[in-house]
Every structure is written in C-alpha cells, then in structure tokens.
Amino acid sequence: MDLEAIGELLQEARKRSRCSGASLAARAGVSQPTVSRVESGQRVASVEAVEQLIAALPFSQEEAKRLTLMARDAYALASSEKRVDAGVSLVPGAGRKLLASASAVWGFQDAMVPAVLRVPEYATAAGGGAGSFADWDRVLADEGKSFRLVVTESALRTWPGSGEFMPAQLEHLAAVAERPNVSLGVIPWGVGLPVMPPHGFTVCDEAGVLVETFTAQMTLTGPEHVTPYREAFEALFASLLELAPVRHPAPGR
Template identity: 70%
Template sequence: MADQVLMELGDRLRVARKVEGSSGAVLASRAGVTQPTVSRVENGQRVSSVEAVERLIAALPLPPEEAERLTSMAREAYALASEGKRVDSGVSLVPDAARKLFTAASRVRGFQSATIPAPLRSSEYAAAAGADSDSGADWAKNLDDAGKSFEFVVTESALRTWPGSGESMPAQLEHLLTLAQRPNVSLTVIPWGVGLPVMPPHGFTVCDESGVLVETFTATMTLTGSEHVAAYRDAFEALAAVAVTGDEFRRVVEDVAADLTRFIQ
C-alpha cells in the first residue's frame, strides 16, 4: 500500500516539475535537498524523512488543495512504512558479514574522502594503517575476478593523507596507477577545488543492490535496507559525476606523487 502511494506521489511531482519546466537540480536547490533526493522521490522510493518530500511539494507551484493532498499522502505512506519497523532494521555488525557481502557482489562501488579504499591498498599502506583481517590484501583478492566490476571514487585529499611516516605512499600511488589499467576496475578522483554534490560523513561501499558497507572506527557496519542502498547508490552516482578519470586521474596522482617528495625523504 505504501509503495503504491509513493509511486503515485512521485509521478505527480515529476509531472508538476516538468510542466513548470524545471530541472531536478533546480528543484533540489529551491527545496534545499540534494538532486538524488528529487530523483528518488520521483521514482517512488523512500528518502530519509518525509520532511524532504514535504519541502519538494512546497517548492512546486501546486494549487493549495493539491499540495495539501500530496502532503497528506506522503505522511500517510511514511507512517505505514514505519509501522512495526525497528530502528535498526537492515543494520548488521555481525563479524564477517561485510566480507561476505563484498565477495558475493558482481558490481562494487566505493567512495572514500580520507583514506585509500581497502581493496586498493598496497600491503605497505595496509600495514602502516594498522589494517586488521577485514581489510588490505584480503579485500584486494576480489579484484582478480574479471567477471566482477569495481568502481571507486576518492577525493584528492585521500591521496594526500597517509598513515604513519608516509613511506608507503610512493608505492601506494604507483599501485593505484597499475590497478587503473585493469578492464574491470574504474578509478576516479575528485580534485581539489571541485565542490561535492553530497557530503557523506564517512566512506562507504555499495555492493550490487544488496547492501552497503560503512566503515566505523571499530567495525564495518552492513546496511541492507532498500532505503539505505538507494541513498548510498544515489550519493555515489552524484560523486562519480564530478570525478575525473583516465589521463586526468593519472595527472592528479602524478602531481600528488611529485608533491610528496617535499614531505617524505
């Protein structure tokens, strides 16, 4: 029932936006939400809160009666979807759950803003970072499966931040350039000076449409609720859209490597 209401609501909002002639980005800016939020709502998907939907409704030039009707629909749908649902539904901290989800995925999409993603770490970097059994080389083995695809977005800050003395960084940067040559691996970087369309407070990895891995300081949390997967998937797509790849990616990595010589002797 709730899903049908959300689909109807999304269709009506999409029609209203197109009649007005606004893009999703324009509507998102006017409503104070992200563009992925607009896309998810228009496609009948849940977002983090009903308040975001209400802001979209208020930002469209709808007749007062229809705006009130759509707001009531949104509140009813979100209330129905929440009935009987635990606040921790779809969240797991079970040991090894993250590794199993990652290994089973055929398409992996990851983002990091402060560190090198675990599957891309050289053994020296992983050791310097104090990697445990859930990171480093154990994760990297999955990249050897040519039947799987891996897409990673990192910020330039992640390339310019290192564990310990930084002695592991020259080899780590070279390792990234080598991995970028693999046909099943896509490496992109968001250079300094480029604004982020979304601001994730932590790194994350989306495994197919099955779940999301979120690294905390003490553990890797597994999120399997559809709303979590959709939110992180949309965030990844928005971040990937402003990242550079290919020759531009190589140039950024080589510039970072050159700058490192001033700090690492």
C-alpha cells in the first residue's frame, strides 16, 4: 500500500471520529502540518509520526497493527528509492499539494502578484490560466492556514499584457488583506533591503519552498533549501515592519 492510500485511510478514520486535524495532532503528539502531510500522502521525517497517528485514531488492535506494518513497509520502500521530491523537483502538481497541506505560508514577490492572489484575468495574461482562481481562493479561505505575504511596489506597478484587469486585481488584494488569516505588506520603491532574492518564492511550513520559473514551478525540499528562504523572508518582513506596522494573521487552528 502506498503513502497516499494510507493517508486516505487515516483521514477517513479521523473524520468518522469527528476529530479535527489540530485535535488529532495534540492527541498523537505531532504537529498539525504533520497530520496534513500524512493525510495527503506526503512523506514526513520518520514513520514513527505515522505510527503515533494510527495509535491515536479509533482503529481496532488488529487494524492498527496492519496499518502500522503497511506504513513501515511503505517508508522502507521510499527510503530505498530516490525520492522524486528530494532536493529539487519539477513534478507537476507537487507545489500545489505542498501548499494545500501547509498550515503557515510565507511568500515574497518582486516582479508579479503572488499566484495565490491573482484574479483570473491576471493569471491568464501571466500564462497561468484562469482556472486556478477558485482553487487559490479555497486555499485562502481556509482559516486553519496563516499567510504572510510581501510584495514590492514594482510588482504592483507592472503587469502582464494590457493591464485592463489591474483595478479588479488591486481591489482583490485589498479584500484579501482584510481576511483574519492573511497579512499583506508592500515594500515601496527607494527602500534598501537586507537581502535581495533573485526571484520570488513561497515557503510552506518547514516542508518546502515553491519557486515559479518561466516554464515550470520548482519544489525545493530539505533544510539546506528551506532554511535560507525562511531566513530571507524573515529579514524582508522585518524591514517592512520598520516602515509601518503590519497586521499579523491569526494563528492557524
């Protein structure tokens, strides 16, 4: 049985018991992002976390033993093979899956409106397609997630195509910034920055970083990638706070 099938079984058991992800995390002694990652079929640091979740759910002794053995076999197999999401991955959909499972998201863009904030017309002009807007809006509407997003003024003063959609785009940004789980800050022109990333990026918990290139979206995993991006974002966010107070989103539940 693969990790996705195990994750689906755990999620079904949690929902049957009317238990939230946060409650299960507390009961099992793991983090809420771990619950999300396991349920979505992603590999976490060790199989022990999966075993703790199994033990915390209302499985019979026989079912729990069977699932535990399956999880151990799946992790042993994954460890013996090269993971497609290890280090740098261009697997389609990997980034969206990572974002969907994250409880905390930090993003920086200096050239474009972040993908999660784009209206359909902007997305289409940028080459991303209009169909993603509903999916992104559902992600933002999940108040169990917190978003801290920083853009430069130049990202709002340049646009793809004619820009006829920019009034609607700016209205959407203003509306999203009012959500309790979102903070959005703009770094104005003429401000010296403590770090200058060569591209925009999105950090998802401590699990990975999404980098949008001209032809694909890269997913970077591992502390050697995630830590530098998290530190870069914290430095940028701190410079923004020096200019004006920024409302922090409510903690994820």
